[in-house]
Amino acid sequence: EPEVTQTPSHQVTQMGQEVILRCVPISNHLYFYWYRQILGQKVEFLVSFYNNEISEKSEIFDDQFSVERPDGSNFTLKIRSTKLEDSAMYFCASRNQETQYFGPGTRLLVL
Amino acid sequence: GEDVEQSLFLSVREGDSSVINCTYTDSSSTYLYWYKQEPGAGLQLLTYIFSNMDMKQDQRLTVLLNKKDKHLSLRIADTQTGDSAIYFCAETSIFLNSGGGADGLTFGKGTHLIIQP
Numbered sequence: 478e479p480e481v482t483q484t485p486s487h488q489v490t491q492m493g494q495e496v497i498l499r500c501v502p503i504s505n506h507l508y509f510y511w512y513r514q515i516l517g518q519k520v521e522f523l524v525s526f527y528n529n530e531i532s533e534k535s536e537i538f539d540d541q542f543s544v545e546r547p548d549g550s551n552f553t554l555k556i557r558s559t560k561l562e563d564s565a566m567y568f569c570a571s572r573n574q575e576t577q578y579f580g581p582g583t584r585l586l587v588l
Numbered sequence: 589g590e591d592v593e594q595s596l597f598l599s600v601r602e603g604d605s606s607v608i609n610c611t612y613t614d615s616s617s618t619y620l621y622w623y624k625q626e627p628g629a630g631l632q633l634l635t636y637i638f639s640n641m642d643m644k645q646d647q648r649l650t651v652l653l654n655k656k657d658k659h660l661s662l663r664i665a666d667t668q669t670g671d672s673a674i675y676f677c678a679e680t681s682i683f684l685n686s687g688g689g690a691d692g693l694t695f696g697k698g699t700h701l702i703i704q705p
Contacts, residue, residue, distance in 0.1 A: 522692030579631040
């Protein structure tokens with residue numbers, strides 16, 4: 478069964494550094510998403526992406542964040558200058574019709 | 589903005605039925621979902637229901653939707669130790685035919701299902 482994959486599974490970075498989180502959505506899906514889950518809190522929507530552009534973004538998705546689909550398979554989330562409060566699990570998801578399928582997540586720790 | 593509420597913990601005996609409840613505020617919700625998260629793992633889609641339905645059954649899972657009260661429940665029959673996880677309710681208001689509506693899922697905080705032997 479096709480799956481969403483994410484790399485790396487864990488990343489530790491210093492405050493102020495840039496990080497890029499990578500995702501490979503399910504191959505015939507057209508809609509892509511990033512969510513985050515701060516430890517012990519609810520899963521929060523960050524951004525959705527369709528037809529090579531952002532279709533919706535939340536208040537969390539400020540100028541420090543950007544997304545890109547650099548080729549036909551990868552979907553990336555970049556955080557330009559990480560802050561301590563960016564420490565969280567970041568989930569990528571992709572959708573065909575009505576259901577979003579999630580990847581296993583990247584746990585980001587900002588020190 | 590939209591909100592989704594769930595109780596934080598539910599404890600049931602192995603073999604009993606579990607009923608996990610969720611309320612939501614967005615009257616334009618079109619799809620409602622249940623996801624399962626095991627420790628250290630990602631979000632596994634369990635089932636979903638379209639807002640014009642009031643019930644959906646899938647093997648041991650039964651979803652009930654009361655759209656008037658904006659209440660969603662997930663019943664797990666014959667609960668097993670492998671069902672121990674966090675269960676998230678989520679909603680969206682996408683319109684598939686027109687392509688409109690808000691795309692991102694709004695999640696509840698999750699219900700920890702604890703199975704007693």
